[in-house]
Amino acid sequence: MSTPPKGASPRTPLNRERVARAGVRLADESGIDAVSMRNLAQDLGVVPMALYKHVSNKDELLDEMINAILLEIEPLPADFEWKSALRHRILSARQALLRHPWAPHVIESRQSASPVVLDYMDSLVGIFIKAGFSLDLTHHAMHALGSRMWGFIQEVFPTPASPNDPAEQAAMFAHFAARYPNIIEMATAADHPDETRTTQGCDDQFEFEFALDLLLDGFERLHQSAWSSKTHSRTSSTKLESAVRGKRN
Amino acid sequence: MSTPPKGASPRTPLNRERVARAGVRLADESGIDAVSMRNLAQDLGVVPMALYKHVSNKDELLDEMINAILLEIEPLPADFEWKSALRHRILSARQALLRHPWAPHVIESRQSASPVVLDYMDSLVGIFIKAGFSLDLTHHAMHALGSRMWGFIQEVFPTPASPNDPAEQAAMFAHFAARYPNIIEMATAADHPDETRTTQGCDDQFEFEFALDLLLDGFERLHQSAWSSKTHSRTSSTKLESAVRGKRN
DNA sequence: ACCTGAACACCGTTCAAGT
DNA sequence: ACCTGAACACCGTTCAAGT
Numbered sequence: 001m002s003t004p005p006k007g008a009s010p011r012t013p014l015n016r017e018r019v020a021r022a023g024v025r026l027a028d029e030s031g032i033d034a035v036s037m038r039n040l041a042q043d044l045g046v047v048p049m050a051l052y053k054h055v056s057n058k059d060e061l062l063d064e065m066i067n068a069i070l071l072e073i074e075p076l077p078a079d080f081e082w083k084s085a086l087r088h089r090i091l092s093a094r095q096a097l098l099r100h101p102w103a104p105h106v107i108e109s110r111q112s113a114s115p116v117v118l119d120y121m122d123s124l125v126g127i128f129i130k131a132g133f134s135l136d137l138t139h140h141a142m143h144a145l146g147s148r149m150w151g152f153i154q155e156v157f158p159t160p161a162s163p164n165d166p167a168e169q170a171a172m173f174a175h176f177a178a179r180y181p182n183i184i185e186m187a188t189a190a191d192h193p194d195e196t197r198t199t200q201g202c203d204d205q206f207e208f209e210f211a212l213d214l215l216l217d218g219f220e221r222l223h224q225s226a227w228s229s230k231t232h233s234r235t236s237s238t239k240l241e242s243a244v245r246g247k248r249n
Numbered sequence: 250m251s252t253p254p255k256g257a258s259p260r261t262p263l264n265r266e267r268v269a270r271a272g273v274r275l276a277d278e279s280g281i282d283a284v285s286m287r288n289l290a291q292d293l294g295v296v297p298m299a300l301y302k303h304v305s306n307k308d309e310l311l312d313e314m315i316n317a318i319l320l321e322i323e324p325l326p327a328d329f330e331w332k333s334a335l336r337h338r339i340l341s342a343r344q345a346l347l348r349h350p351w352a353p354h355v356i357e358s359r360q361s362a363s364p365v366v367l368d369y370m371d372s373l374v375g376i377f378i379k380a381g382f383s384l385d386l387t388h389h390a391m392h393a394l395g396s397r398m399w400g401f402i403q404e405v406f407p408t409p410a411s412p413n414d415p416a417e418q419a420a421m422f423a424h425f426a427a428r429y430p431n432i433i434e435m436a437t438a439a440d441h442p443d444e445t446r447t448t449q450g451c452d453d454q455f456e457f458e459f460a461l462d463l464l465l466d467g468f469e470r471l472h473q474s475a476w477s478s479k480t481h482s483r484t485s486s487t488k489l490e491s492a493v494r495g496k497r498n
Numbered sequence: 499a500c501c502t503g504a505a506c507a508c509c510g511t512t513c514a515a516g517t
Numbered sequence: 518a519c520c521t522g523a524a525c526a527c528c529g530t531t532c533a534a535g536t
Contacts, residue, residue: 108403125431135438144460146402153395154357182374189384211393218463239458
């Protein structure tokens with residue numbers, strides 16, 4: 001008897017969710033580039049065209065894969081102080097996404113929001129509104145969170161290509177120090193200075209929480225200055241002032 | 250006589266920069282998906298393989314396309330108050346990227362930083378350092394900016410798919426109002442309530458500047474509370490406090 | 499009526515054969 | 518020595534032919 005293929009056994013019929021979960025597994029194991037309709041079909045022991053009965057095209061497959069991941073996010077905590085509720089929920093989303101390193105990029109490539117996505121966003125909006133935030137400030141805050149609401153920030157250009165040869169590495173470092181003095185100064189002062197790489201050795205989780213707290217504190221400040229109606233605030237930022245006053249132009 | 254192909258005339262020889270600029274033009278005109286080695290070669294009137302003498306693979310082509318765009322960013326303004334310098338520089342980057350809607354996605358897909366990228370980042374780091382920011386705070390601030398330092402935020406799931414049929418649209422709106430009450434409440438309170446679409450009718454430029462100012466104000470506050478050495482701050486955020494004190498764990 | 503192999507119109511990249 | 522057509526190993530998706 002021939003061994004069944006790697007995926008689900010051939011007896012259990014496919015469905016949308018099973019296809020999506022197989023896609024997630026394949027992406028986790030072999031990277032998102034390995035997720036092709038043909039590859040996934042082979043993984044599931046079916047002919048490529050068979051997948052088109054469950055998802056109408058590849059985009060829909062990717063949508064479903066993201067849905068499957070977002071369902072892992074923990075529900076709203078019982079504790080309902082707005083700041084810690086937001087914090088908890090967003091950090092939980094982060095935990096879910098960290099299990100799937102390919103997910104942020106796929107999420108940002110999606111065109112339209114699925115119900116699962118809207119549920120999550122609705123829950124965040126609800127936290128602001130229940131805390132008494134104005135609808136305008138809620139709206140601005142959601143935009144300011146941006147993709148951070150999903151628990152990730154896309155690190156842009158994290159590591160410059162680094163050669164293996166130590167001599168070359170030293171030469172590159174010297175060249176770096178000459179051309180990018182500020183970056184080098186900043187990087188060599190980091191907590192782990194044993195590392196020569198430019199942006200290595202920094203704690204992603206810390207940086208994420210730092211930026212999240214900065215935003216949440218900012219929201220709180222604007223919210224308070226709004227209901228204390230002291231619009232003669234000492235901040236010089238016109239956008240923030242006008243947002244608090246609820247006046248856009 | 251046969252008309253020369255769309256791109257550069259066949260007399261002027263190709264080089265790295267010309268290939269990159271042709272890639273940018275092609276992406277602007279026909280979208281990033283139209284930028285294939287084969288398509289681009291045809292546009293330039295050469296055989297596909299000819300491109301491989303100027304870029305060693307497609308990733309390098311995309312790197313060069315991004316470089317070409319980043320060179321459009323205005324240099325540091327003479328006015329060197331840190332906040333307005335950062336603001337000016339980042340909003341200038343935004344202007345450059347807005348001309349090329351495909352660019353944000355390509356930027357976020359790059360693996361390593363090119364010299365042009367590092368130049369820009371070094372200039373931002375330099376602004377913080379010259380203003381007397383601690384190296385740690387500078388580091389956190391750069392991370393908090395994230396991809397916003399390039400003048401964009403990747404809007405995640407902007408528009409839920411909307412049907413054309415008005416009757417269907419009304420039905421969808423009703424379903425929305427029932428399932429996503431908070432989103433609907435927030436959206437219908439927006440400045441342009443004539444729009445039924447959920448996240449339509451909001452001013453991207455305003456939202457970008459709002460979030461940027463929120464971050465810059467946050468940086469300023471942390472910077473001031475650091476050199477005034479009042480560490481018994483009234484903020485409850487542990488990450489922010491420990492960052493100010495320069496202590497990470 | 500259902501299923502699917504083969505085909506279509508593409509990719510990025512390699513390489514050997516031709517000049 | 519240089520250049521490049523053809524080939525390789527893939528894509529997503531369509532569709533007609535077979536059962």
